Amino acid sequence: MIFGVVGAGIMGSNLCRCLADRGIAVNIYSRSFEKASKLASEIGGRAYSDVRKLVEDSDAVVIFVTDDRAVLSIVDSIISRGRVDGGLIINASTVTPTASSISMEILSSVGIRYLEGPVYGSADEARDCRLISMVGGDRELFENYRKFFEVYSQSVFYIGAVPKAMVLKLALNHIGLAVPAILAEVLALITAWDVDLEVFREVSKSIWFGQLIERYWDRIFRGKPPRFKMWMAGKDYRYIASALKEKNIPSIVAEALSTIYMMPSATEYSDKDYPQIARYFIDLANKIKEKKI
Ligand SMILES: NC(=O)c1ccc[n+]([C@@H]2O[C@H](COP(=O)([O-])OP(=O)(O)OC[C@H]3O[C@@H](n4cnc5c(N)ncnc54)[C@H](OP(=O)(O)O)[C@@H]3O)[C@@H](O)[C@H]2O)c1
DSSP states (O other): OEEEEEOOSHHHHHHHHHHHHTTOEEEEEOSSHHHHHHHHHHHTOEEESOHHHHHHTOSEEEEOOSSHHHHHHHHHHHHTTSOOOOOEEEEOSOOOHHHHHHHHHHHHHTTOEEEEOOEEOOHHHHHTTOEEEEEESOHHHHHHHHHHHHHHEEEEEEEESTTHHHHHHHHHHHHHHHHHHHHHHHHHHHHHTTOOHHHHHHHHTTSTTHHHHHHHHHHHHSOOOOSSBHHHHHHHHHHHHHHHHHTTOOOHHHHHHHHHHHGGGGSGGGGSBGGGHHHHHHHHHHHHHTTOO
16 A cells, blocks of 8 residues: 655644554655655655656545645646546645545546545544545445545545535534634724623533633633634635535635635734634734724
């Protein structure tokens, strides 16, 4: 079993570590060869500067890049010289249903098999091979490659044809990413009206949603390294909104939450861990109070 991994960011690099720990051969491509090379020497893998060559040399290739544009540019590079003798592409990146369908269509035109395999779980889960994988695509193809997903996942769910797994991933993210965005506005309200944040926290502990707040409190107030970047939460909400609109369904909440996560886009907050959106809002409330803005 030879895995290829495209993308040496938070998810791609931790997936590589998981695979290497299991004694699996890993080929790595990143748009910066230096990053791929550094990761390859850390885990004993092989770095590639040509993504198409990586596909040819691997049994299955997992793509973990930022967004629609990044996935489509990878797909474009893979097909650039015509037919490819490769195994399978698993798109684990969170993209729009349309981008996933287009990727499948383009790749199949040059003989490459495609499954979408978005995941739930973050850096630690990727590192420990404990991701939750949702798979979309041909069922028989999935059954043939099921063992590849099982290597890095604690559970694997077959969802249906492309892009159903991607839609499900966006639906789950809508729930998971909403809480910190709501907390951001809540904590700004508390700050603006001079209510003690710890009093708010203490009272919340006696209410059913107190557990939710506790889950994020440390991630908000202790500046930990990002597990999922703030701007990417905004990206996911843009995709949720566009997937709703495509089916003529109102996308009011998704659009509002996208705006919240995109507000810090020109600041140093943009690449921080997404629950720190609440810190950004508290800072904003304080600056407004002090009439600095
Ligand atoms: N982090 C999470 O908790 C999490 C969980 C589930 C799903 N996801 C999804 O997984 C994907 C990766 O997330 P991540 O957190 O690993 O992001 P990340 O740390 O920002 O890494 C993104 C990777 O994409 C590469 N990239 C960006 N634009 C590119 C382009 N045009 N062509 C080629 N490569 C490009 C980046 O390359 P450079 O290093 O050169 O910029 C980097 O290697 C995203 O779709 C995200 O929504 C993330």
